Amino acid sequence: xxxxxxxxxxxxxxxxxxxxxxxxxxxxxxxxxxxxxxxxxxxxxxxxxxxxxxxxxxxxxxxxxxxxxxxxxxxxxxxxxxxxxxxxxxxxxxxxxxxxxxxxxxxxxxxxxxxxxxxxxxxxxxxxxxxxxxxxxxxxxxxxxxxxxxxxxxxxxxxxxxxxxxxxxxx
Amino acid sequence: xxxxxxxxxxxxxxxxxxxxxxxxxxxxxxxxxxxxxxxxxxxxxxxxxxxxxxxxxxxxxxxxxxxxxxxxxxxxxxxxxxxxxxxxxxxxxxxxxxxxxxxxxxxxxxxxxxxxxxxxxxxxxxxxxxxxxxxxxxxxxxxxxxxxxxxxxxxxxxxxxxxxxxxxxxxxxxxxxxxxxxxxxxxxxxxxxxxxxxxxxxxxxxxxxxxxxxxxxxxxxxxxxxxxxxxxxxxxxxxxxxxxxxxxxxxxxxxxxxxxxxxxxxxxxxxxxxxxxxxxxxxxxxxxxxxxxxxxxxxxxxxxxxxxxxxxxxxxxxxxxxxxxxxxxxxxxxxxxxxxxxxxxxxxxxxxxxxxxxxxxxxxxxxxxxxxxxxxxxxxxxxxxxxxxxxxxxxxxxxxxxxxxxxxxxxxxxxxxxxxxxxxxxxxxxxxxxxxxxxxxxxxxxxxxxxxxxxxxxxxxxxxxxxxxxxxxxxxxxxxxxxxxxxxxxxxxxxxxxxxxxxxxxxxxxxxxxxxxxxxxxxxxxxxxxxxxxxxxxxxxxxxxxxxxxxxxxxxxxxxxxxxxxxxxxxxxxxxxxxxxxxxxxxxxxxxxxxxxxxxxxxxxxxxxxxxxxxxxxxxxxxxxxxxxxxxxxxxxxxxxxxxxxxxxxxxxxxxxxxxxxxxxxxxxxxxxxxxxxxxxxxxxxxxxxxxx
Numbered sequence: 001x002x003x004x005x006x007x008x009x010x011x012x013x014x015x016x017x018x019x020x021x022x023x024x025x026x027x028x029x030x031x032x033x034x035x036x037x038x039x040x041x042x043x044x045x046x047x048x049x050x051x052x053x054x055x056x057x058x059x060x061x062x063x064x065x066x067x068x069x070x071x072x073x074x075x076x077x078x079x080x081x082x083x084x085x086x087x088x089x090x091x092x093x094x095x096x097x098x099x100x101x102x103x104x105x106x107x108x109x110x111x112x113x114x115x116x117x118x119x120x121x122x123x124x125x126x127x128x129x130x131x132x133x134x135x136x137x138x139x140x141x142x143x144x145x146x147x148x149x150x151x152x153x154x155x156x157x158x159x160x161x162x163x164x165x166x167x168x169x170x171x
Numbered sequence: 172x173x174x175x176x177x178x179x180x181x182x183x184x185x186x187x188x189x190x191x192x193x194x195x196x197x198x199x200x201x202x203x204x205x206x207x208x209x210x211x212x213x214x215x216x217x218x219x220x221x222x223x224x225x226x227x228x229x230x231x232x233x234x235x236x237x238x239x240x241x242x243x244x245x246x247x248x249x250x251x252x253x254x255x256x257x258x259x260x261x262x263x264x265x266x267x268x269x270x271x272x273x274x275x276x277x278x279x280x281x282x283x284x285x286x287x288x289x290x291x292x293x294x295x296x297x298x299x300x301x302x303x304x305x306x307x308x309x310x311x312x313x314x315x316x317x318x319x320x321x322x323x324x325x326x327x328x329x330x331x332x333x334x335x336x337x338x339x340x341x342x343x344x345x346x347x348x349x350x351x352x353x354x355x356x357x358x359x360x361x362x363x364x365x366x367x368x369x370x371x372x373x374x375x376x377x378x379x380x381x382x383x384x385x386x387x388x389x390x391x392x393x394x395x396x397x398x399x400x401x402x403x404x405x406x407x408x409x410x411x412x413x414x415x416x417x418x419x420x421x422x423x424x425x426x427x428x429x430x431x432x433x434x435x436x437x438x439x440x441x442x443x444x445x446x447x448x449x450x451x452x453x454x455x456x457x458x459x460x461x462x463x464x465x466x467x468x469x470x471x472x473x474x475x476x477x478x479x480x481x482x483x484x485x486x487x488x489x490x491x492x493x494x495x496x497x498x499x500x501x502x503x504x505x506x507x508x509x510x511x512x513x514x515x516x517x518x519x520x521x522x523x524x525x526x527x528x529x530x531x532x533x534x535x536x537x538x539x540x541x542x543x544x545x546x547x548x549x550x551x552x553x554x555x556x557x558x559x560x561x562x563x564x565x566x567x568x569x570x571x572x573x574x575x576x577x578x579x580x581x582x583x584x585x586x587x588x589x590x591x592x593x594x595x596x597x598x599x600x601x602x603x604x605x606x607x608x609x610x611x612x613x614x615x616x617x618x619x620x621x622x623x624x625x626x627x628x629x630x631x632x633x634x635x636x637x638x639x640x641x642x643x644x645x646x647x648x649x650x651x652x653x654x655x656x657x658x659x660x661x662x663x664x665x666x667x668x669x670x671x672x673x674x675x676x677x678x679x680x681x682x683x684x685x686x687x688x689x690x691x692x693x694x695x696x697x698x699x700x701x702x703x704x705x706x707x708x709x710x711x712x713x714x715x716x717x718x719x720x721x722x723x724x725x726x727x728x729x730x731x732x733x734x735x736x737x738x739x740x741x742x743x744x745x746x747x748x749x750x751x752x753x754x755x756x757x758x759x760x761x762x763x764x765x766x767x768x769x770x771x772x773x774x775x776x777x778x779x780x781x782x783x784x785x786x787x788x789x790x791x792x793x794x795x796x797x798x799x800x801x802x803x804x805x806x807x808x809x810x811x812x813x814x815x816x817x818x819x820x821x822x823x824x825x826x827x828x829x830x831x832x833x834x835x836x837x838x839x840x841x842x843x844x845x846x847x848x849x850x851x852x853x854x855x856x857x858x859x860x861x862x863x864x
Contacts, residue, residue, distance in 0.1 A: 048838040049728060050817075050824055051774035052850075060821065060830060060838050067830045067838055069821040102820045 019122075021115045021141075023148050024091065024108040027079055030148045031108070032115055032141070037093050037153050039063075039103060041111055044088040055081075058107060063092060070105035076156060077136050082109070095154045104157055115143050122150065177468060179220045180273045184266070186213035188539055191262050195542045199252045207244045214240060215390075217265070222344060226272050229265065230347060232283065235290045236261050241384060242294075257293050259543070261286055320349070320381060320406040321388060326356075326374035331398040333369055342375065344391045349381030378406070469569060471529050479529070482522045489514045523811075527717065530570075534612045534621070535563035537576050541583055541610060548587045555594050555605040556587060562612035567619050571711055574691055575621070578684040582623045582707050583608065585680075590627030590705060600702065602626065615710075618693070618735055624706040630699040632656045657697040658796065661685045689845060692718075692733075692828065696796050718814060720831070720841065722807040723790065725770050726778035730803075731812055731831060731841040738791045738798065740806055743767075743784050756784075758800060760791060768851050769802045773826065780804040794844030801847070810834075814841065826850045 021032035022041075040063070047059030047070050056075035060067045070090055075081050087110040095102050122139040138152040193210040197203060214237045221229035236258060242248035264286040271278035323345075327338050345351055354376040361372065379388070385403065392401055493511045496504060538560050549556040567575075591597075591606035598604055609624040632653045639645045639659045661681050688695050693711035712718060712735060720731035721740075747758045748767075756767040767789065771779035781787025781804050789800035812831035817824060817840075828843035 046837075048830070048840065050821070050840070051776070051826060053824070060817065060840075062832045062836055062838050065815070065832065067815045067817055067820060067832075104820060 019117055019119055021117070021148065021150060022091070022111060023113050023115055023143070024089070024111040026074060026109055027082070030112065030143075030146050031073075032148045032150045033091070033093060033153050034150075035114060037095070038091060039094055040092040042090050042092070043086075044084050044090055044107060061090070061105060063103065063105075066103065068092060068103045068105050070107060071156060073106040073108050073156075076106070093153050093156070095157055097154065097157050102157060106156065113143075115141065115148060117141055117143075125149075176224060176273070179224055180269060181468070181470075183217045183220060183269050186217045187262055187266050187269070189213040191259065191543055192539065194255055194259050194262065195546055197250060197255060199250055199255060202243065202246055202250060204244060207240060211237065211240045211244055217269075221269075221272075222347065226268075227347070228283070229268050229272060232261070232265060232268065232287060234347065235287065235294065236265070238384070238387075239290065239294055241386065254293050257286075257289050261290055321377075321379045321383060321385075322404045322406055323377040323379060323388070324374070324400070324402040325377060325392075326400040327371045327395070328398050328400070329367075329370040329372065331371045331395060334395075334398055336395045336398060338371060338373070338375075341391055341395065342377075345377060345379060345388070348383045348387055348391070349379055351380070352378040380406075469529070469532070475525065475528050479522070479525045482518060482525055486515075486518045486522060489518055520811075523717070527568075528566075530568050531566035532569050532572050533564045534567050534572065534619075536572050537579060538563050538610060538612070540576070540580070544580065544583060545587065545608065548584065552587065553593065554587065554591050556591055557605050557607050558610065559607060560610045565612040565614060565619060567612075567711065571619075571691055574687060575709075575711070578687045578709075579610075579621070579623070581680050581684050583610070586623055586625040586627065586705075586707075590625035590629075592628050596628075600628075618710045618712055621709040621711070622706055623709075624704065626704040629701045629703055629705045630657055630660070630697065631701060632699075635659055653699075654697075654796065657699060660697070661695070694794065694796065694845070717811055718841070719809065720812045721790070721809050722833075722839070723770075723803040724805045724807055725774075725803050726776045726780070728774075728776050729807070729833070729837075729839045730770070731810075731839050732790060732792065732801070733828075733841065733844070734809060736792045736794055736844045738793055740788055740790045743789050743800070745783075745785055748784060758789070760800075763798070765791065766799045766851070767802055768799050768847060770847075771802075773847060773850050792844045794848055797848060799848060799851075801842075812839075812841070 020035040022035045022038050023030050023032040025031075045061070047061045049059040050057055050069070056072045058070045058072050060069050062068075072081060084107070088107060089109075089111055090105040090107055091111065092103055092105045095104055122141050125134050125137050125140060136151055136155050137149045139150045141148050141150065190210045190213045193206050193213070197206055214233050218230050218233035218237060221227075221233065239248070239254065239258065243250050243254070248254070264283055267276070268278060268283060270276045325338070325341070327336075331338065342351075342353065356374045356376065357372075359372045359374070360366075385405075388403055392399070489511060493508075493515065496508055496511060500508070541560065542558055545556055545558040586608050591608065592600065592602075594604045597606060607626050609622065611620075611622040611624070613620055635656050636645070636651070636659075639656075639662075640647055644659060644662055645651070661684075685695055688709055688711070691711055693709055696708045696710075697705065698708065699705035712733075719734040721734050721737055723730050723732055741760075743758050749757050749759070749764070751757050757764045758767060759765075767784070769781075770776065771781075781802055784802065787802045787804050788806055789802055790806070791798060791800050810833075812833075814829045815831055815838075817827065817830050824840075826843055826846040826849075827840045828846065829841045830838050831841060833839050
């Protein structure tokens with residue numbers, strides 16, 4: 001599960017003139033992130049919880065000596081959470097926040113593929129009105145029968161991580 | 172060339188420090204040749220360096236300072252208060268110029284010009300004032316005034332360029348001394364076929380105009396004395412009167428400076444009013460404070476490096492021993508393996524310590540600015556203040572040095588402004604007229620302590636209390652100990668100064684000071700006695716990168732408590748627990764009631780074991796001058812941990828100062844004790860009992 005995407009990543013780097021996206025599944029839906037932002041894909045391991053953080057912050061992990069926060073992508077974009085399984089994967093991303101570059105990890109149900117496509121094929125996000133939270137989605141592409149939603153990874157980090165207000169509580 | 176720039180700037184800034192402290196140590200009317208020499212040497216090397224690197228305006232500026240110093244050194248000039256002041260201010264301007272040259276700031280050319288004028292004014296005003304009419308002085312003065320220039324015949328030997336000297340450089344340096352006319356003698360130039368490009372065939376006739384000192388000329392030729400024929404003949408003016416001789420001298424010095432700096436316009440004839448200057452000085456000083464250059468390089472004592480190299484050698488030996496052992500390992504060698512591992516551990520620890528040593532710098536880097544600050548401020552405030560410093564050689568982490576400067580400046584300013592009384596008030600209070608401010612630094616346990624003590628009026632608890640009530644920080648009915656009242660001055664927007672002045676009193680500051688110090692992992696305390704003085708005590712961890720931690724567990728979670736904040740750990744008897752207002756818990760430790768903080772409640776930890784107080788352990792900790800007992804499940808062990816930033820990728824977390832990586836690769840959070848106390852104060856159901864001493 002983990003190795004295949006890594007190989008795919010390695011092969012795709014040779015062809016940079018096209019946009020490449022790492023796609024992964026999340027509750028039956030497909031999402032993609034710019035592959036150049038992906039640092040590492042690793043299986044889910046227990047992380048160290050951060051006290052009094054929002055629910056979607058699972059904790060921090062040790063990425064070769066730096067402390068990287070891990071967010072549950074389902075909870076972050078407002079989907080219901082799910083038990084973690086053997087297939088659960090953490091994708092470590094490089095994001096550009098208001099105060100410089102950061103690394104974050106996102107928990108997804110499983111990585112699927114690398115999509116190779118022209119910028120022209122990317123469509124704008126249709127207006128779902130208020131029914132759907134599209135704040136994190138920058139565009140959509142169709143890959144075969146599937147529709148892949150492209151994530152704006154820079155938005156995934158909380159704007160101000162002064163998150164004490166949203167207490168998880170002991171419950 | 173640019174790789175030397177950094178070195179030049181570093182050395183120049185050091186030179187400025189030397190000049191500054193030297194000038195501060197000089198007393199008017201007294202000629203301490205050693206002292207002046209030290210200042211002169213510093214100025215001279217700055218001049219030389221800046222000339223070499225093409226900062227001609229700095230060279231020209233320093234040159235005037237040098238001239239002044241030179242005359243003082245030779246006793247041709249009285250060391251006056253005014254001259255010292257002007258020189259001190261020139262050091263500031265020079266620092267500004269150097270900072271600008273290093274590309275880190277803008278240069279206020281106006282202030283440079285003004286200062287240059289000032290210097291020249293001093294140079295000229297006092298030339299005619301011989302030192303108490305001594306014969307020698309009069310004599311040297313006379314020669315100085317008669318000589319309006321020099322005629323030099325400079326004939327380099329052919330081998331001169333092979334020794335690495337360049338006649339052009341010498342000519343350039345001569346040109347920086349004054350107006351120069353040069354004639355080149357090419358008579359010895361051979362035919363093109365015989366021409367050896369490494370030999371020098373030219374010689375020069377030079378007319379150097381201006382009140383240049385023979386010493387200065389000799390200095391230019393210092394390096395090439397043996398490689399050239401040199402004749403230096405003074406040019407005399409047509410018997411001018413003493414006072415008139417001043418003017419050409421002045422003019423020529425001014426001109427020479429102009430030529431060198433290539434300034435677009437001559438200096439305006441009017442000197443700025445002293446009020447303006449004062450404003451300018453202030454600006455310079457502020458800029459200096461803000462631009463205290465945080466250099467990226469570090470000068471390390473060679474012995475520290477040697478120790479490190481030895482240590483690496485040892486490590487390599489141990490490593491090869493272990494790898495040999497590993498090749499043919501059988502169970503009988505377990506003892507040797509353990510021995511080897513123990514050795515490895517020892518070497519690693521020693522190496523860690525010596526690497527940390529490299530980051531350590533003496534605190535004098537920070538302290539050195541205070542003599543000047545106290546000198547300037549006491550003059551400005553009209554107070555008599557003596558600064559005593561001790562423990563300047565105490566070593567602290569480089570980051571601490573960089574960050575502690577501004578808070579210390581603030582605290583010292585506060586002491587001078589609010590602490591020390593005016594001389595008449597002091598006499599009326601039966602104290603010596605001169606107030607004393609002490610700056611002490613020393614090691615205490617695992618931390619470094621910096622104290623700022625003064626024998627001034629001390630903090631007035633009543634006044635602070637009234638002010639705090641007025642500002643709505645506390646209630647009229649609150650009962651507080653003096654200590655707690657002193658703590659109030661760290662609140663944002665709190666100032667008891669009756670009127671705001673330049674020095675302090677705007678109420679921005681003490682809260683910032685405390686925040687800065689907390690950021691460094693330290694804390695700050697106040698001791699005070701009304702009428703007798705006060706002391707501010709800052710405790711900082713020795714190093715910021717590594718800390719001694721106590722590993723604790725609550726439920727399945729592991730946390731690190733900095734060992735420095737732990738006072739003791741104990742098991743509590745249920746009898747010693749008191750309920751406060753039916754909810755908050757406190758226990759009595761000797762004669763003190765301490766609130767109990769259940770970490771699992773504060774951090775929302777599940778699966779904790781210590782449901783009941785007697786099932787867990789209380790870790791008594793201190794932070795921000797307050798104590799409390801933190802209830803944990805278990806103490807696991809002590810370990811040195813490397814501090815990693817949580818903020819780099821995530822953000823600040825209240826109650827957590829950072830994270831570290833444990834031996835098994837997992838992450839553990841480091842508790843921020845003051846932060847945890849703040850957290851517990853926020854939740855009303857855990858309202859803490861105030862410490863009742």
